[in-house]
Structure formats: structure tokens, C-alpha cells
Amino acid sequence: MKTPILETERLLLRPLSPADAPAVFACAGDERVTRYMSYKRHETTADTLEWLQSLDNDSGTSYDFGFIEKASGELIGVGGLYWEAEKQQWRLGYYLRHDRWHRGFATEAALKIVQFAKETLHETRIGSCHAVENPRSGQVIRNCGLVFTGYGTYEKLDGSERFRCKEYLWTKTGEELTHHKGTQVLHTDRLVLRRFCETDAADIFAWAANPAVTRYVSYQTHRSIADSEKILQFWLDGYKREDNYNWAITFDGKKVVGQISVTEHDGVWDAGMGWQIDKPYWNRGYMTEAARAVFEYLFCEVCFHRIYSGHDTRNPASGKVMQKLGMAPEGIARQHYYKPGFGTGDAQKYGILKEDWLDNRR
Structure with a gap:
């Protein structure tokens, strides 16, 4: 015309x-x-x-x-x-x-x-x-x-x-x-991030049974291996979807010492992240290292536009990881968290855009 x-x-x-x-x-x-x-x-x-x-x-x-x-x-x-x-x-x-x-x-x-x-x-x-x-x-x-x-x-x-x-x-x-590709194996200098497998229940129980690790996560501290087997099966079922992103944190592809995952996403725009790692590995940079690899994958391979997360204001260590990743504070959601036995907690929200991620890594 x-x-x-x-x-x-x-x-x-x-x-x-x-x-x-x-x-x-x-x-x-x-x-x-x-x-x-x-x-x-x-x-x-x-x-x-x-x-x-x-x-x-x-x-x-x-x-x-x-x-x-x-x-x-x-x-x-x-x-x-x-x-x-x-x-x-x-x-x-x-x-x-x-x-x-x-x-x-x-x-x-x-x-x-x-x-x-x-x-x-x-x-x-x-x-x-x-x-x-x-x-x-x-x-x-x-x-x-x-x-x-x-x-x-x-x-x-x-x-x-x-x-x-x-x-x-x-x-x-x-x-x-976006180009959903599912949970692919990711390598860093010290870590191998892979899918969970059927033999991981005992490793999960080792850290999921520790109240110090589970204090600020959504699920209750595991009381038996059966609890870990149940959550493991839930995670394994999630891999049937190509838009599922859930990594086991390992050093050599074998023993699982933590988890990092997309906890929610809208399919095409933004992704919410969550993570946890066994206490012996706290304050050694492992969580930041794992998250950097996942962010790079989600932004540059899957092409999400925005990644967000948050932490209980009583758990500032998790916020330090977010800050090291270049995430910006986006306000506090009052009484955002509720966990039986622990009551409510305020959430400090963080977010980062793909544009910011690419700028920061230059």
C-alpha cells in the first residue's frame, strides 16, 4: 500500500x-x-x-x-x-x-x-x-x-x-x-549445576533437616528422609516442562549441597529466584557463583527480561548475595512471609533487568 x-x-x-x-x-x-x-x-x-x-x-x-x-x-x-x-x-x-x-x-x-x-x-x-x-x-x-x-x-x-x-x-x-530450554547443566570455576536425580534424597535431607538452613525457606525443616523424597519427586516432576528451571548445586556433579531455582515466572517476561545451600558452605561465595551462572543463562539463553528475588529482613546475608549480583533494592513488602511456627516477616525486594546485567558484566 x-x-x-x-x-x-x-x-x-x-x-x-x-x-x-x-x-x-x-x-x-x-x-x-x-x-x-x-x-x-x-x-x-x-x-x-x-x-x-x-x-x-x-x-x-x-x-x-x-x-x-x-x-x-x-x-x-x-x-x-x-x-x-x-x-x-x-x-x-x-x-x-x-x-x-x-x-x-x-x-x-x-x-x-x-x-x-x-x-x-x-x-x-x-x-x-x-x-x-x-x-x-x-x-x-x-x-x-x-x-x-x-x-x-x-x-x-x-x-x-x-x-x-x-x-x-x-x-x-x-x-x-523468550526461548525456554529447561534446566541445562551449567559449569562455573568451582561448581556443577545440574538437574536433581532420583538418588539425591539423602543429600537433600542432609541440609533440609538443618533448621539453620531452612529457617527462611518456604518449607518446614525435614523430619525424615521421606520428607526429602517427597520434595525430590515434586522437583523431578517439574522437569517434564521445558519452562522449569531448578538446579542442584554440586562440586563435581555428584553430592548435592544446595539448590537454586526459578520459583515463579510469567512465561515471557520476568522470573523470581530462590536459593539455599548447606551451612558448611556459607560465606564462601558459592551461592553468588551459582547465581551468576544461572542469571547469565536466564538472561542470555532463555532471554528473560527481568529477574527478581527477596529475602526476609532478618536474613541480611541473602541480601548480600543479591547485591553482589547487581540487583537493585525495590522496596519492602511488609509481612510478606508467613511460616507456621515462625510467624510473619517483612521482605526486602530486589530486581535486575537484562539490560543492567549485560552492562554490569562489561
């Missing part, structure tokens, strides 16, 4: 034409505007005119809009959708005249373009990116509902410069944002 005319509260978005060359050059000829764009700055209006004449508004593979400010009648920006065949998705792009920055025009125009892609083109995937050094553009992209998926790179079309970028994606169902 042809590039249509779209309207927002303050803007008209219409097809570009060669007559727009002087107004577009006011943007495309400004180094402040083009600094992080894929094409180099236009030297003259002739460069801009040549680009405008190359546009094909009937191709169906790109939709280029001029942003017309209603109040002044001036063209103040350009943006649109561009088909990426290799990814089978549309890419959102935009730029704005410098004197109209920081006034919400970019978000207003981009939101309308994304709405056009969803409702008129019935598209299911929209991507975009911005240079790491240009974080304000990321806020516009997030305002349009796109989600950070990772880091990448892009070049100026003439190959003169390469930028590290943050990549974003919107999908209609959200399902493509």
Missing part, C-alpha cells in the same frame, strides 16, 4: 516529496541530528533532493513520513518503517530537527507509526535500535512498547563508523521474546 497520511494531536505525518528538500536538509544536514544515523550527514540540499527522489512510496517495503508540526506548518522531522527481510520484521526509524528535541514530538510520531504497523499492516514484529551513546532515543523506543533484547552493532552506510547499539523488539504475543 502507499504511504498514508497519519495524524496526532500536534503532528501530521505525510509522504515525503522532492519539494521537502530544504526542510529535510535542515535535519539531515545537521551533524547533531545525524551523528548516530546510518547515513552520513548531507553536505548540500542536492544530497537531500537525491535521497528524496530515490524514495518509492508504492514499494510496500518502506514507509517514509515527514513530520509536519500543525502549529507552524513546518516539517520538523522524518521517520518511518523499513522492511528487514533477513529478520522478517519492520524496523522503526526517526529523526527530528534539533530545535524540536526534548518536547515529545519524536515519541508522538513514533507511537503513531507503530500503531499504523500494528493496526493497518497487521504486523507481528517491529524492531529498532539506538547507539549506546544516544540513550534518549532508547526512551522513545521503550515508550512505543518495544523491549530491550540485547546488544548489537551497526555501521554508517559508507562504512566510515561503527556503533555499539541496544536492540529492541515488539512482538504481537510476546512469546518470541
Whole structure:
């Protein structure tokens, strides 16, 4: 279909034409505007005119809009959708005249373009990116509902410069944002994290029967091996689902000294974590080491967007692990925990985004 005319509260978005060359050059000829764009700055209006004449508004593979400010009648920006065949998705792009920055025009125009892609083109995937050094553009992209998926790179079309970028994606169902792979074996310098197996009951009982270990976990201290066998069977049954994440913490793949697991998740967005380790291994960095491996797997392989956890405020040692992982405090939930025989406890909440995790490990 042809590039249509779209309207927002303050803007008209219409097809570009060669007559727009002087107004577009006011943007495309400004180094402040083009600094992080894929094409180099236009030297003259002739460069801009040549680009405008190359546009094909009937191709169906790109939709280029001029942003017309209603109040002044001036063209103040350009943006649109561009088909990426290799990814089978549309890419959102935009730029704005410098004197109209920081006034919400970019978000207003981009939101309308994304709405056009969803409702008129019935598209299911929209991507975009911005240079790491240009974080304000990321806020516009997030305002349009796109989600950070990772880091990448892009070049100026003439190959003169390469930028590290943050990549974003919107999908209609959200399902493509995560890739569930289940509990896979993970290795660290000192540990092997694996699935629980049928012979692990005795090892579980060794720490689950210790009140010091179970004081702040959800289950009661195990009184017999039968209690450990029961919870082990529950964990084994969980492995039938590919979205189940529950690791036995071992040193050599054999004796189990603790557990780390995703205690809850919504399937596509965030995951709640919990962990425990036998008392002889406290304060030796093992829990942090195990959690780092699991976080890396959940963020970079499964592609969860956010991981959260919490601890009883009377158990600050668990909070130290969360802090070492780069998790940020997110407030206190009063009387969040209840355990028969121990009463209620306040929960200090922590969370970390995939974006923060990748930034912290650089």
C-alpha cells in the first residue's frame, strides 16, 4: 500500500516529496541530528533532493513520513518503517530537527507509526535500535512498547563508523521474546549445576533437616528422609516442562549441597529466584557463583527480561548475595512471609533487568 497520511494531536505525518528538500536538509544536514544515523550527514540540499527522489512510496517495503508540526506548518522531522527481510520484521526509524528535541514530538510520531504497523499492516514484529551513546532515543523506543533484547552493532552506510547499539523488539504475543530450554547443566570455576536425580534424597535431607538452613525457606525443616523424597519427586516432576528451571548445586556433579531455582515466572517476561545451600558452605561465595551462572543463562539463553528475588529482613546475608549480583533494592513488602511456627516477616525486594546485567558484566 502507499504511504498514508497519519495524524496526532500536534503532528501530521505525510509522504515525503522532492519539494521537502530544504526542510529535510535542515535535519539531515545537521551533524547533531545525524551523528548516530546510518547515513552520513548531507553536505548540500542536492544530497537531500537525491535521497528524496530515490524514495518509492508504492514499494510496500518502506514507509517514509515527514513530520509536519500543525502549529507552524513546518516539517520538523522524518521517520518511518523499513522492511528487514533477513529478520522478517519492520524496523522503526526517526529523526527530528534539533530545535524540536526534548518536547515529545519524536515519541508522538513514533507511537503513531507503530500503531499504523500494528493496526493497518497487521504486523507481528517491529524492531529498532539506538547507539549506546544516544540513550534518549532508547526512551522513545521503550515508550512505543518495544523491549530491550540485547546488544548489537551497526555501521554508517559508507562504512566510515561503527556503533555499539541496544536492540529492541515488539512482538504481537510476546512469546518470541523468550526461548525456554529447561534446566541445562551449567559449569562455573568451582561448581556443577545440574538437574536433581532420583538418588539425591539423602543429600537433600542432609541440609533440609538443618533448621539453620531452612529457617527462611518456604518449607518446614525435614523430619525424615521421606520428607526429602517427597520434595525430590515434586522437583523431578517439574522437569517434564521445558519452562522449569531448578538446579542442584554440586562440586563435581555428584553430592548435592544446595539448590537454586526459578520459583515463579510469567512465561515471557520476568522470573523470581530462590536459593539455599548447606551451612558448611556459607560465606564462601558459592551461592553468588551459582547465581551468576544461572542469571547469565536466564538472561542470555532463555532471554528473560527481568529477574527478581527477596529475602526476609532478618536474613541480611541473602541480601548480600543479591547485591553482589547487581540487583537493585525495590522496596519492602511488609509481612510478606508467613511460616507456621515462625510467624510473619517483612521482605526486602530486589530486581535486575537484562539490560543492567549485560552492562554490569562489561
